[in-house]
Amino acid sequence: MVTLTEEDMHRKKNDVKARITLLLSLPDEHQMRFNKYKTTRELWATILKTFGGNEATKKTKKNLLKQQYGNFKVEGLETLEQTFNRLQVIIGQLQFMDVEIEQDDLNQKFLTSLAPEWLMHTIVWRKKSDLDTMSLDDLYNHLKVYDQDTACAYIASQSSGSQIKFEDINQIDEDDMEEMDIKWNMALLSMRVDKF
Incomplete structure (x- = not known):
């Protein structure tokens, strides 16, 4: 027993x-x-x-993932969150395949992949001295603060944006206008400081 x-x-x-x-x-x-x-x-x-799969299949998958990472860009009208999530999937797959990506390269890739309306923010963030040590999650959370402002800037830049009535602009709260103005001025100032 x-x-x-x-x-x-x-x-x-x-x-x-x-x-x-x-x-x-x-x-x-x-x-x-x-x-x-x-x-x-x-x-x-x-x-x-x-x-x-066998070694040849794994090598092909690894090369395809590296290519996807190298060519990574925002797709269509993708939001900041959607772009971030899509990049996270590729990064996770690369890590699973034992491909290491340096933190600075990862952050630079995320910033350069964003839509044109993020240009001002990406210029400012690419000049930051701690970008090479900052996690991608932290960078995303810092950028998320500007998500609404960037969406408004995108809408204003569209052809229909020129048809916004004066009354529509006047409906924006004065405090919100002041906050947007301060954010843009801070972005410009930090760019000037980084030049010197």
């Missing part, structure tokens, strides 16, 4: 949970094919072999 210790039962319970989690993560059409593997270790090895 085999005696199971509490540790053995705990290990078996964790193995069953892990196996179920792996099976549930597979597409439905693969469930029956992988269900025959009784241990998590066997199941995981088979999943990696089936979906991981």
